[in-house]
Amino acid sequence: MTSENQTLATLHEAAAEVGLVVRATQKVGALPNTTRTRLRQWALDGRAGEMDYLVSNTPLLEDPRAWKSWAKSMVIVALPYAREAGSFRGGGRVARYAMGRDYHNLIGKRLIRLGKRLRTAGLADDFRACTDAAPIAEREWAIESRVGWRGKNTLVLDPEYGPWVLLGELLVDQYLPEYRAPKSRWASCGTCTRCLEVCPTGALDSAWSIAARLCLSYLTIELNGAIPTELRSAMGEWVFGCDLCLEVCPFGDQAGDHSEEWGRLEAFDQLRLEDLLSLDEASFLQYFQGSPIRRPGRAGLARNACVVLGNLGRGEAELAKALETHDEPLVRGHAAWALGQIGERAALQARWSLESDRQVRSEIEAALEAC
Ligand code: B12
Numbered sequence: 406m407t408s409e410n411q412t413l414a415t416l417h418e419a420a421a422e423v424g425l426v427v428r429a430t431q432k433v434g435a436l437p438n439t440t441r442t443r444l445r446q447w448a449l450d451g452r453a454g455e456m457d458y459l460v461s462n463t464p465l466l467e468d469p470r471a472w473k474s475w476a477k478s479m480v481i482v483a484l485p486y487a488r489e490a491g492s493f494r495g496g497g498r499v500a501r502y503a504m505g506r507d508y509h510n511l512i513g514k515r516l517i518r519l520g521k522r523l524r525t526a527g528l529a530d531d532f533r534a535c536t537d538a539a540p541i542a543e544r545e546w547a548i549e550s551r552v553g554w555r556g557k558n559t560l561v562l563d564p565e566y567g568p569w570v571l572l573g574e575l576l577v578d579q580y581l582p583e584y585r586a587p588k589s590r591w592a593s594c595g596t597c598t599r600c601l602e603v604c605p606t607g608a609l610d611s612a613w614s615i616a617a618r619l620c621l622s623y624l625t626i627e628l629n630g631a632i633p634t635e636l637r638s639a640m641g642e643w644v645f646g647c648d649l650c651l652e653v654c655p656f657g658d659q660a661g662d663h664s665e666e667w668g669r670l671e672a673f674d675q676l677r678l679e680d681l682l683s684l685d686e687a688s689f690l691q692y693f694q695g696s697p698i699r700r701p702g703r704a705g706l707a708r709n710a711c712v713v714l715g716n717l718g719r720g721e722a723e724l725a726k727a728l729e730t731h732d733e734p735l736v737r738g739h740a741a742w743a744l745g746q747i748g749e750r751a752a753l754q755a756r757w758s759l760e761s762d763r764q765v766r767s768e769i770e771a772a773l774e775a776c
């Protein structure tokens with residue numbers, strides 16, 4: 406065995422020991438010029454919404470050495486997570502990646518263990534585990550290294566699991582031999598446009614590019630303030646994230662069920678959407694411990710639940726109580742909108758003269774006009 410093959414064998418073995426499969430190793434450097442230009446243009450076009458970190462991180466995204474000057478190689482992993490569609494008890498859909506353990510923890514910890522093993526084997530000294538929350542253009546690197554190809558929904562499509570894979574990388578300070586899957590496993594979207602057609606907000610306004618500020622995943626998870634009124638109906642039943650452009654992708658049809666590995670958060674069987682409106686901070690943190698659902702915070706999740714209840718036309722009593730008593734004006738405002746959708750004038754009128762927050766008052770007025 407050559408020393409390069411020996412190194413790769415050690416790497417694959419170490420990865421298997423920590424529950425990962427190495428999909429590629431790649432030399433770290435600047436992304437190709439065309440990709441860098443697209444990244445910059447995307448930010449300039451205002452498609453990032455409030456995610457300013459994507460815009461300010463553009464130089465780091467273009468070349469990981471601007472972030473970690475010691476980085477020489479990148480090990481890329483991709484974990485399948487396909488599973489049954491998820492929801493809260495009685496409805497309110499949740500993106501499948503969030504139905505079980507938080508992938509940031511799961512992949513992150515495994516990558517750290519891999520890094521330690523590489524250090525012991527003399528293949529790394531410094532290393533950094535990355536998954537999602539790091540200034541790395543993960544899909545670009547996965548595509549560069551042939552882990553998969555770019556779908557029109559902008560996601561990396563894996564030959565086996567379609568869009569149902571989560572990506573992670575380990576940056577290391579030593580050169581590892583390059584390893585890539587053969588390109589023969591690649592396919593392409595061809596004439597398919599299912600994801601563009603199914604997107605309820607028009608976020609996928611052109612193939613291979615997303616207006617993130619319109620995506621339900623952004624609106625329900627990343628956005629801090631009010632959800633723009635004109636997009637609330639398009640949320641349908643989605644209370645956290647959205648999987649529509651993954652569910653329609655034919656490359657995901659044989660992705661299998663990986664729920665056993667990821668587990669299932671008990672809160673989804675215990676809580677109804679209505680219950681989210683009255684959670685206090687301590688119970689919110691307890692129910693969603695170790696879950697990505699914590700990301701929008703207690704108020705953000707209750708805000709989303711109000712919109713979905715309005716769309717489903719249920720939960721009048723809980724919405725009226727939230728309008729009257731919720732400590733967050735953001736939630737009171739969205740409860741007002743939902744009551745307007747359901748046609749509950751009495752609750753709106755009763756609150757209008759008592760409400761002191763200007764934004765909530767204008768939500769009540771708009772809701773009264775809408776009923
Ligand atoms: C910000 C972010 C979001 C944003 C923006 C999404 C996006 N598509 O960029 C929001 C909040 C909307 C989001 C949603 C989701 N996300 Co997200 N997200 C990220 C994050 C942190 C950064 C992505 C980024 O930099 N976007 C910036 C722009 C510039 O990317 P872009 O629109 O794709 O632009 C490129 C292309 O348009 C391309 N391009 C444009 N025109 C053309 C033309 C041609 C011919 C070509 C070849 C290329 C091309 O050039 C641009 C620059 O490269 C990554 C993790 C990471 N660090 O990379 C995860 C990540 C992309 N998300 C992920 C997931 C799972 C999701 C969701 C499925 C979660 C959910 N169920 O709700 C949805 C999917 C929505 C969708 N269709 O993308 C996974 C995707 C895994 C995969 N298989 O690809 C990632 C990689 C996280 C991870 N570690 O696994 N996400």
Ligand code: SF4
Binds near residue numbers: 649651
């Ligand atoms: S996740 Fe939903 S809202 Fe976002 S691009 Fe896909 S279909 Fe559209």
Ligand code: SF4
Binds near residue numbers: 593594599
């Ligand atoms: S749904 Fe069709 S167009 Fe969209 S990513 Fe999948 S194969 Fe490509």
